[in-house]
Amino acid sequence: MYIIQTAFNGVISGVIMTLPALAVTLLFGVLKFPNFAVGAMMTVAAYLAFALNAQLGWPLLAAALTAALAMGVLCIAIDQVTFKPLRERGGITLMVASLGLGFILENLARFAYGNAARSFVIELARPFRVADIRMNYEQMITLSVSATAMLLMWFLLSRTATGRAMRAVADNPALALVRGIESPRVIRWTWFITGLLLGVGGVLIGMDRALEPPMGSNYLISVFAAAILGGLGSPLGAFVGAIIIGVVSELSTLVLPPNYRIGVPLVAIALVLIFRPQGLFGQPYIRK
Amino acid sequence: MISFIILMSIVVCFSAILALALNFQWGKGGMVNFGLSGFYTLGAYAAALLILKGGANAFVATVGAMLIVAVVCGLVALVTLRVTEEDYFAIVTLGVGEMLRLVSLNEDWLTNGALGLAGIPRPFGASVPPEMYPYFLLGLSLALLAFTYAALTVIARSPFGRLVRAVREDDVVAATLGKNVLWARVRIFAIGGAFIGLAGSMHSFYYQYIDPTQFTNIVIAYAFMAVIAGGRGAHLGTIAGAAVVMVLLEGSRFLKDAIPALNSDQLAAIRIIIIGAGLIALLIWKPQGFLKEYRLRTEERT
Amino acid sequence: MRKTRRDIIKTIGATTASALAAPYLNLAHSQGAPIPIGVGLPLTGNAGAYGPDMGEAARRTAAMINAAGGVLGRRLELFIEDSESSAAVAANLTQKFINVHKAQACIGYWGTPEGMSSRPIAIQNKTVLMVSSAANAITEGDTQGYVWRFQMKATDWGIVIGRATVDKLGFKSVGIMGLQNAFVLPIMTEFTARMRAAGRTVTDSLIYNPEQPSYRAEVERIFGKKPEAVFCFGLLPDFVSIMKEVYRGGFDSKVVALSIMADAEGKFVQAVGDKVAEGIRHFQPMPDLSAPGYKRFLKLMGAPADRVYLFPPNTHDQIAITALAMERAKSPMAVDWSKQIIAVGNGPGEQTDDVVEALKLVRAGKPVNFQGAGSTCDFTPNGDQIGRGMGQWIIKGGKSVFVEYAKP
Numbered sequence: 002m003y004i005i006q007t008a009f010n011g012v013i014s015g016v017i018m019t020l021p022a023l024a025v026t027l028l029f030g031v032l033k034f035p036n037f038a039v040g041a042m043m044t045v046a047a048y049l050a051f052a053l054n055a056q057l058g059w060p061l062l063a064a065a066l067t068a069a070l071a072m073g074v075l076c077i078a079i080d081q082v083t084f085k086p087l088r089e090r091g092g093i094t095l096m097v098a099s100l101g102l103g104f105i106l107e108n109l110a111r112f113a114y115g116n117a118a119r120s121f122v123i124e125l126a127r128p129f130r131v132a133d134i135r136m137n138y139e140q141m142i143t144l145s146v147s148a149t150a151m152l153l154m155w156f157l158l159s160r161t162a163t164g165r166a167m168r169a170v171a172d173n174p175a176l177a178l179v180r181g182i183e184s185p186r187v188i189r190w191t192w193f194i195t196g197l198l199l200g201v202g203g204v205l206i207g208m209d210r211a212l213e214p215p216m217g218s219n220y221l222i223s224v225f226a227a228a229i230l231g232g233l234g235s236p237l238g239a240f241v242g243a244i245i246i247g248v249v250s251e252l253s254t255l256v257l258p259p260n261y262r263i264g265v266p267l268v269a270i271a272l273v274l275i276f277r278p279q280g281l282f283g284q285p286y287i288r289k
Numbered sequence: 290m291i292s293f294i295i296l297m298s299i300v301v302c303f304s305a306i307l308a309l310a311l312n313f314q315w316g317k318g319g320m321v322n323f324g325l326s327g328f329y330t331l332g333a334y335a336a337a338l339l340i341l342k343g344g345a346n347a348f349v350a351t352v353g354a355m356l357i358v359a360v361v362c363g364l365v366a367l368v369t370l371r372v373t374e375e376d377y378f379a380i381v382t383l384g385v386g387e388m389l390r391l392v393s394l395n396e397d398w399l400t401n402g403a404l405g406l407a408g409i410p411r412p413f414g415a416s417v418p419p420e421m422y423p424y425f426l427l428g429l430s431l432a433l434l435a436f437t438y439a440a441l442t443v444i445a446r447s448p449f450g451r452l453v454r455a456v457r458e459d460d461v462v463a464a465t466l467g468k469n470v471l472w473a474r475v476r477i478f479a480i481g482g483a484f485i486g487l488a489g490s491m492h493s494f495y496y497q498y499i500d501p502t503q504f505t506n507i508v509i510a511y512a513f514m515a516v517i518a519g520g521r522g523a524h525l526g527t528i529a530g531a532a533v534v535m536v537l538l539e540g541s542r543f544l545k546d547a548i549p550a551l552n553s554d555q556l557a558a559i560r561i562i563i564i565g566a567g568l569i570a571l572l573i574w575k576p577q578g579f580l581k582e583y584r585l586r587t588e589e590r591t
Numbered sequence: 592m593r594k595t596r597r598d599i600i601k602t603i604g605a606t607t608a609s610a611l612a613a614p615y616l617n618l619a620h621s622q623g624a625p626i627p628i629g630v631g632l633p634l635t636g637n638a639g640a641y642g643p644d645m646g647e648a649a650r651r652t653a654a655m656i657n658a659a660g661g662v663l664g665r666r667l668e669l670f671i672e673d674s675e676s677s678a679a680v681a682a683n684l685t686q687k688f689i690n691v692h693k694a695q696a697c698i699g700y701w702g703t704p705e706g707m708s709s710r711p712i713a714i715q716n717k718t719v720l721m722v723s724s725a726a727n728a729i730t731e732g733d734t735q736g737y738v739w740r741f742q743m744k745a746t747d748w749g750i751v752i753g754r755a756t757v758d759k760l761g762f763k764s765v766g767i768m769g770l771q772n773a774f775v776l777p778i779m780t781e782f783t784a785r786m787r788a789a790g791r792t793v794t795d796s797l798i799y800n801p802e803q804p805s806y807r808a809e810v811e812r813i814f815g816k817k818p819e820a821v822f823c824f825g826l827l828p829d830f831v832s833i834m835k836e837v838y839r840g841g842f843d844s845k846v847v848a849l850s851i852m853a854d855a856e857g858k859f860v861q862a863v864g865d866k867v868a869e870g871i872r873h874f875q876p877m878p879d880l881s882a883p884g885y886k887r888f889l890k891l892m893g894a895p896a897d898r899v900y901l902f903p904p905n906t907h908d909q910i911a912i913t914a915l916a917m918e919r920a921k922s923p924m925a926v927d928w929s930k931q932i933i934a935v936g937n938g939p940g941e942q943t944d945d946v947v948e949a950l951k952l953v954r955a956g957k958p959v960n961f962q963g964a965g966s967t968c969d970f971t972p973n974g975d976q977i978g979r980g981m982g983q984w985i986i987k988g989g990k991s992v993f994v995e996y997a998k999p
Contacts, residue, residue: 003815010807017805035376037323037383086573093321093375094572097513100323101568104510108558108565115554118831120862128841137839210805211831211862219804222387225380233376254808260395260771260800262808267384271368274377292690296683394771394800404728404773405678405704408711419716420690496682498708500773503679554639 015247232283324386332489
């Protein structure tokens with residue numbers, strides 16, 4: 002029973018990571034660099050939602066959606082100021098810039114709200130039981146929000162012109178250009194969707210625990226591990242990777258001291274790099 | 290005030306060594322190290338433990354710390370034997386760095402856990418009169434900085450140094466030319482690691498007490514800032530960059546008196562925001578930094 | 592009113608007289624150079640809330656002593672600086688106090704990292720270090736009589752909480768979880784030993800890291816075994832996340848914590864809401880509010896009679912004990928007066944909680960037993976303070992209600 006409960010808890014931890022993992026993989030597919038600011042971007046979005054929810058008294062749903070939209074727009078703006086001028090300098094430069102950006106964003110949150118732990122204004126509820134497994138209301142919200150977001154993403158990528166353009170740019174930017182796909186527009190869309198995903202993801206993390214400035218960057222290694230395990234660039238992979246990392250991390254506490262849980266994503270990355278660099282669902286990556 | 294300036298100069302020395310090490314790995318070799326604070330922690334703990342539990346003297350402990358960090362860094366570089374994509378490598382270093390910091394926090398039997406290691410003896414503490422000690426330590430730090438500078442400069446100008454740059458510019462071409470790129474990457478990262486270990490040892494000797502709270506990820510931002518400001522690949526520039534970053538950081542403490550409305554959490558946040566913004570601004574507008582990398586100037590002779 | 596010539600002459604005469612008299616008056620009150628004392632306080636950083644009041648207590652205590660003639664006929668001069676709640680900054684401060692200001696006493700030092708990083712420097716330079724930190728390690732090993740704790744030792748926290756659990760709360764089975772932190776671990780060890788000795792079941796115990804993405808696994812492991820009560824020792828941010836998880840997990844073990852987690856000046860209840868906080872008990876070392884020394888301290892601070900100061904009374908006591916020990920040793924050098932700390936703190940001698948009165952007695956060559964504001968100022972030979980107690984509160988309807996005060 003305890004094992005099943007722990008595995009279920011792991012699924013929840015994994016589901017919380019699906020949206021940021023998707024954001025990482027999407028951005029990597031189109032722009033070819035891992036964004037180390039994803040954690041801090043989620044923190045900022047969570048605090049935006051906190052400002053609307055706890056300080057202005059909005060319902061959390063409205064606050065979360067507004068914060069996610071704001072984050073989408075903010076991501077486009079950040080790209081224009083930070084990444085666009087560096088686009089031609091290669092992935093390493095973009096990566097270092099994203100590290101700097103992460104420090105800026107996390108500390109903007111710290112500047113505004115300090116280090117104290119805060120929470121959204123929502124009524125916490127006691128759990129209910131299904132076949133003796135404890136589940137709660139917020140976990141159901143997390144599950145349904147993530148599932149909805151995944152479906153929308155699938156629809157977007159496979160059924161819309163924008164989504165197809167994004168995939169084309171991801172596969173081969175030069176060819177996409179030749180075929181008349183306007184890549185600046187695709188990049189803007191990619192950032193906007195990344196922002197939406199991170200915005201919703203940040204609020205879900207904030208509901209799961211307390212709001213603190215490092216709340217997002219704590220997830221950084223796990224989220225990258227999920228995306229790499231699934232295969233960087235593969236949306237389905239990001240989803241599966243996140244669930245695997247979540248479940249294995251929680252189950253590892255049955256045999257390992259819980260304070261080394263971070264070792265699970267790390268070992269996952271190392272194994273993938275050594276045995277299957279393209280990840281579970283990624284295309285074998287051929288350079289040059 | 291004089292003593293404050295001396296203490297500051299010592300801190301600048303070991304920051305500069307750390308920045309030179311990063312400059313070698315990233316600036317020269319193109320290997321991004323986002324686990325810098327973890328390796329720095331490892332160096333500091335290795336030196337302290339070799340003295341406190343191993344009974345080594347300061348010299349042996351420092352050399353030991355350099356070797357240990359070099360070996361760990363070399364092993365990390367080996368993980369990337371199949372992919373040489375920097376993206377993956379950066380994520381691996383971030384994870385390993387975090388793991389090293391967790392070990393320093395959780396392995397009580399070895400590291401004393403959150404309590405930290407106290408009473409780390411100073412090098413030659415017994416033979417130098419206490420009132421002269423800060424001057425002595427400054428002299429020692431300057432000597433070690435000069436040693437680091439000389440060693441890394443010699444390596445950079447050697448045939449291996451040219452291979453390092455070739456790996457940075459295009460590892461596929463280097464491999465096509467029959468160079469063993471994997472082995473080169475392991476050596477680049479290990480050599481840089483040795484000097485991170487040196488900087489970590491000096492941190493231990495300076496503070497005489499280390500605990501996990503002293504080694505935060507902010508170190509990474511400072512070091513990258515120093516390298517970028519100084520010009521990727523340029524040694525003298527990196528030292529100047531480290532000095533400027535540390536003086537700005539320490540100087541900003543005086544802001545507290547100037548702007549009493551801000552509390553120290555906010556000031557600390559502003560400091561890091563400025564560092565992050567400076568980093569991005571330099572990448573955009575001054576990507577070569579303020580000093581140029583040394584190159585054999587063959588084109589001028591022809 | 593127009594000044595007459597006579598008035599002016601009178602004024603000049605008075606001024607001259609006082610100017611002439613001034614050096615002699617000074618001589619009577621404070622002869623020679625002032626005695627420097629370094630005060631390192633968390634004015635900012637994560638403990639920044641506590642420093643300012645401690646600084647005010649230090650200033651007022653020193654001013655009171657100086658007004659009554661100082662120590663050894665010399666004035667006390669305080670150098671109050673910000674430790675930023677950081678080990679590295681505190682170490683730099685201690686170096687500065689000792690090497691620049693030539694201080695023979697460094698006092699304040701709220702947290703364990705600050706105390707630990709300054710300890711070797713103080714011992715090396717034969718200077719007294721007085722701390723307010725709890726971790727056992729501060730006074731362990733050979734301190735050569737230079738390190739003194741003005742706080743309850745962490746082990747004693749475990750003793751008081753353990754006794755309250757066995758005698759009053761009567762929990763049969765307990766789960767224990769603690770943050771990986773220097774002062775929490777000795778509390779946990781002692782508390783666990785007490786529970787076992789009293790024949791209570793410890794269902795499970797674990798240590799968790801700060802800044803984790805979530806605490807789900809830890810909560811599941813400890814609360815999942817359904818102990819009657821869970822004792823959680825940590826800090827505010829982790830406790831907020833843990834309690835949300837506990838409530839939503841539907842666990843109903845009672846929760847016991849420390850006040851820096853479950854109260855933190857109301858920040859905890861504000862973050863989790865009344866429902867989650869209901870019924871949590873919390874403990875914290877505090878002065879005996881009914882002691883005459885504490886009441887005198889409130890007057891010194893100009894504070895209302897119901898004000899609870901946790902740490903500033905310790906700062907007052909640190910300066911008082913320093914002054915008394917110096918006066919008794921007839922020397923401002925730590926090598927000499929550090930040996931008199933137990934004599935003035937523990938007695939035997941006349942009991943008094945007034946430092947000015949105590950100084951007069953010492954000057955007259957009489958033995959004293961100083962009773963401080965934060966505690967009775969009794970010490971063990973290795974520098975631990977004994978005789979300090981803990982308060983216990985329970986959260987009801989979003990407010991902390993005082994339950995009792997107990998000593999180890």
